Amino acid sequence: MSLPDELYNAKFAEYIDSMKIMYLVDDRFKMICDDYCISKVNAEKFRQKIERDFQHQLKHENLSKELEEEILIYIMKNI
Template sequence: MAIPNELYNVKFAEWSESIQILYLVDDKFKKICDDYCAAKTDTIKFEKRLASNFDKKTKSKNLEKELEEEILFYLIRKT
């Protein structure tokens, strides 16, 4: 059974050997690690969504401002 890649990081670097052993022999430790990995994966997924939503919001807000100006310009020209 392979150790999840999420466990190979700077925070756990000095514990790499212990993690490898405990992950394979200790079910409680494995469950904690699996939960950690799932949470980390979810965090990355939500951060990507947040960035995507932020970009969409920014584009929409810019379009809104441009259209506000265009409406005002149109009203000024026509009245």
């Protein structure tokens, strides 16, 4: 069983060799690492979802503003 990809980062770079061994022989360390990896993956998913949702929100807010202007122009032309 190899070290999960999420553990290969700058914070752990100098400890990678020790981590590889500990991950294989220490169940508690493995559990902590696995929980960390799940948290990192979930955090990234939520970050991407928030980014997509924000883009959708901006798109709809802009469309609403354009339609507000169009409504006002239409009213002004027809009263």
